[in-house]
Amino acid sequence: MDPAQGDPTARALREAAQRRDWGTIRDLLVPVTDPDDHAFYVESIAGVSGVQDWIGEWVDAEPRSTLPLLVRGAHAVFWAWEARTAARAENVGQEQFKEFWRRLRFAENSLDEVADRDLDDTTARTFLVTSARGRQVDAAEAARRFEDVVARHPHHRIAHEQMLQYRCRKWFGSHDQMFEFARRATATAPAGSPLPNLIVVAHLERWLDLPVGEDDEYLDDDAVRAELNAAADRSVRHPDYVRRPGWPSLHNTFAMGFARSGDLRSAAGQFEVIGDQVTDWPWQYINSNPVIPFLAWRDDAVTAVG
Structure with missing residues (x-):
């Protein structure tokens, strides 16, 4: 870390x-x-x-x-x-x-x-x-x-x-307000912007707010995976994207979103960019030691793509 x-x-x-x-x-x-x-x-x-x-x-x-x-x-x-x-x-x-x-x-x-x-x-x-x-x-x-x-x-x-x-x-809004804000920011951001990561964060926050069983079912959804991929295409996978200071947390967010939604191929692409630059956010949502879930999901993603 x-x-x-x-x-x-x-x-x-x-x-x-x-x-x-x-x-x-x-x-x-x-x-x-x-x-x-x-x-x-x-x-x-x-x-x-x-x-x-x-x-x-x-x-x-x-x-x-x-x-x-x-x-x-x-x-x-x-x-x-x-x-x-x-x-x-x-x-x-x-x-x-x-x-x-x-x-x-x-x-x-x-x-x-x-x-x-x-x-x-x-x-x-x-x-x-x-x-x-x-x-x-x-x-x-x-x-x-x-x-x-x-x-x-x-x-x-x-x-x-x-x-x-x-x-x-969990603070002062609602799931609807959260997604409305994330989607509007994503839609108005320039190509290659980091802001589409808000879409990933919103889905992770929704997942965290659900009871056990319903949480994984929520992320294991084609519509969620499609929105995560569209966000990545507008952001970290866009030709105009440039890494700026603090870039590892951005890629870690996409990696966790893809991994938790079962899109291990997309997750593997993010893990490849990250290398060993694991960040506290957002893996802390899974374990107080972020390295543990990071390594576990990275191994799963690498294995999945051969």
């Missing part, structure tokens, strides 16, 4: 965060201008434990820069979920929830300041889409946050992925 997903810049950023070297983080992030790449790289730092212990030093040292505020806010979103844990709400204690919400408020204060000071920002606004679920904002506010991102970068990958989660039934 490589948290940097094989990306050398992400790895360098994570290593700098671990040694509290904010100067290197700044020097690596400043040249990144693509909104999707920028969000991926900030996310790679945000997931490093302990950033809250030193980030104030950077904020104080460069008060005119929004970058340290952005890193502080993005990390605080991850820090908040550490307090809550990944458990279902009924299994999270009241004190955990209080700390979760306290950290999310702290995160949003920093992210809001970045958005206020930098009218062109997309990354802080994207993390506000992420935090919308934890803050339990209403649908109108969640949509406003999402629109703030896509008004600046219409096909922002992480913003779309996070908004899809908000639209899931």
Whole structure:
């Protein structure tokens, strides 16, 4: 498991965060201008434990820069979920929830300041889409946050992925809302875009919400397999598709979708691209150690195609 997903810049950023070297983080992030790449790289730092212990030093040292505020806010979103844990709400204690919400408020204060000071920002606004679920904002506010991102970068990958989660039934939406969002984003995305992976995620979320027995029956359906293949043809299998930072999680999502739906030949094609770049998402839905289901399904797919 490589948290940097094989990306050398992400790895360098994570290593700098671990040694509290904010100067290197700044020097690596400043040249990144693509909104999707920028969000991926900030996310790679945000997931490093302990950033809250030193980030104030950077904020104080460069008060005119929004970058340290952005890193502080993005990390605080991850820090908040550490307090809550990944458990279902009924299994999270009241004190955990209080700390979760306290950290999310702290995160949003920093992210809001970045958005206020930098009218062109997309990354802080994207993390506000992420935090919308934890803050339990209403649908109108969640949509406003999402629109703030896509008004600046219409096909922002992480913003779309996070908004899809908000639209899931397990959060604040429904299966219909989730699929409507995924299909509309796919239909309007340019050829070769990563956004059709939302179709795969939607089907996996529907599968996860079904009782045992009905779940596998749902995915073992020609219509589902056809939609997954159509999504891949518009995305990772399209001639215009280009691998960008964070590409392994995209292919892992398609690989799991194909494997679980029984389309092992299509899954094998994705596993071939992935190599050993297994990602936590989405295999964590099957096992807390993503490597276990990844290897099992990869072996099955390779065997199936001979």
